[in-house]
Amino acid sequence: MKAYSTQNIRNVVLLGSTKSGKTTLSEAMLYEGKVIDRRGTVEAKNTVSDNAEIEQINQRSIYATPLYAEFMDTKFNIIDTPGADDFVGGAVSAFKVCDTGVLLINAQQGVEVGTQIFRRYAREYDIPIIVGVNQLDGDKANWEGTIESMKEAFGNKPVIIQFPVNVGPSFDGFVDVLTMKYYHFTDENGTRQDLDIPAELKDQADELRQALIDRAAEYDDTLMEKYFETGELSEDEIRQGLGIGIRQGEVYPVFCLSAKKDIGVKRLMQFTIRVAASPAEKKAITKDAKEIECKQDAPTTLFIYKTAVEQHLGEVAYFKVMSGELTEGMDLENPETGDRERISAIYAVAGKKKEKVTDLYAGDIGCTVKLRAAKTNVTLCTPGTDIAFEEIKFPHYKYRCAVKAKDPKEEEKVSDAMAKIAAEDPTYIIEYHKEMKQTILKGQGEQHVNTLKWRLQKENKLEIEFSAPKISYRETITKVACADYRHKKQSGGAGQFGEVHLLIAPYQEGVDPGNRFKIDGKETVLNIKGKEEFDLPWGGKLEFYNCIVGGAIDARFMPAILKGINDKMNEGPLTGSLARDIRVYVYDGKMHPVDSNEISFVLAARNAFKEAFRKAGPKIMEPIYTVEVMTPTDYMGACMSDLQNRRALIEGMGTDKGFDTIKARVPLAELYRYSTTLSSITSGSATFKMEFADYQPVPADVQEKLLKAYMEEDKDE
Ligand SMILES: Nc1nc2c(ncn2[C@@H]2O[C@H](COP(=O)(O)OP(=O)(O)OP(=O)(O)O)[C@@H](O)[C@H]2O)c(=O)[nH]1
Ligand SMILES: [Mg+2]
Structure with a gap:
């Protein structure tokens, strides 16, 4: 294959709800581009795009697959993405390297939830849209x-470029109001006759042509003037005007398709090549906010947007040449680590088929193998160029679960294998939760995490189990309490002696409790001699006040007392959770001239603190998340009542880009599998974000349950 210049490259991402026909369309595009000479089907499990076993078993795309076609002297790069929201990571990576999105709509369904979801993403990532109405040959097709x-x-964004003739199983052509032709198809392999518009369709065509010209004139003053003067625009002028509207995200030109019968595919590709942006138009942003032009006569930079481990090849790095020219054998540098990487081979990619090439120019997409360390989001550039592009921002996780190896002996193997899969799909996040001693897997949904499970089974022969993540509760107190404790041991040899009297009070930010307290029923004024403040590593505060008078306890024992308190802060008396937000006043005690030592005071403080904690109205606190739900209005009620069943506190409601939004504070304990439930109560049409907010005391009934559960567990052990 020859190297294509930047102007002769188009990078297109196929988007749309699941089963709209993206993979089938990509197959037809490859056929039109002569990359294949027979089209496979999703049912026969022989498409170029859905080549992974898990895709073939499920008959749907799971990965975003890079493909290409050579068409009209253009390298037409295509990324076929999965329509299921759980696998959105692939589309988001594609946005980084593509300039146009072809949004497929299934004519048998109309706009679906998935259509909306991907349109929303395309807008968020600034990808212009061309619409293909597909499956016009379907039994239930409805134009x-x-x-x-x-x-x-x-x-008003959709602008009709074509309308179909004979919608349904005998669909065989369409009228194009840009070229003013009737395209009639004589077989199912894209063979077409370019005919005059039949008389009975002429009025409809004229009317749509007028609407098309009206819109095309809207985005450019010169075109508008010409249109006013002459009442006409040429075909090229219409393309020019539409091109501006498309780039601004104001025009979605609408095309007719049957991907299955290869009808309309060629016209859609022609239009995209003539009207949509080449990579030269988009400047890429670097981490230090510089803009880099995508042009050939510049130092070579490339950006790795995806990696995958593939049979016979090992780790494959998929990249876009962001500037300059990439030549086989080049030595490039990772500007952030200084690592050198040799580009030993370059390939143009159509799924599994990798065609070796010697050069790729700015804007092109390809892959290489055998890089030493380069991963997704890494830039490689001509040594000394020092350009690192902004990383891909993957969507926030929507699903969280605990994961462990079925066989504890395989824990390490599982963790290695999961890390490898997460490197291929950065929307998997694997974290070890030290406090809960659990590995937590975060992903985009239940299907997404189940895919990881399937891969471990299939590719690594490893079995894993999922469960609800343990919640890291906290403990605190709600009122003032006192306790004292004498630790005394005399059994031959050196004895132990330490006595500590302390008072504890709830810590509240910005509230100074003063130094007057009731101790043993008596109003007492404490003489505060020293104060230490600690930000606890698990959140919240501990304040430690030294109020010892008359040398009752030597200053040298204060650190031991603090240590004793800290020991107990690590293991709250209610459920063994971490404690927080407490003030401790040590106001009295006793020493023994010989037997007092540090350990005696550690033990005395521990026990005094534990007793005081029990008397101070202890409370369990739980992590609260802010949850923002976006849902179509129809499902607003269902979402609200579901949230209320999750002990949510609704903070606000609003609208955003045609969706209703709910903002709520929800305990994390109530959010396990939320994405699955939300999806089922809204037929997959809602989406949400969640983020940690703070800790709050649990309601009394929940505390009761937790205490009971803790006691049961304690008994078991
Ligand atoms: N009748 C008809 N069926 C089609 C057409 N395009 C696709 N299909 C069928 O629709 C189903 C889904 O097609 P795919 O190409 O897998 O759809 P997709 O958009 O890639 O789906 P996901 O990968 O799940 O997002 C398959 O059974 C196809 O044969 C079409 O133009 N006409
Ligand atoms: Mg697909």
């Missing part, structure tokens, strides 16, 4: 209905 649903969902 008018689909257009209606588009208007409802996208307002």
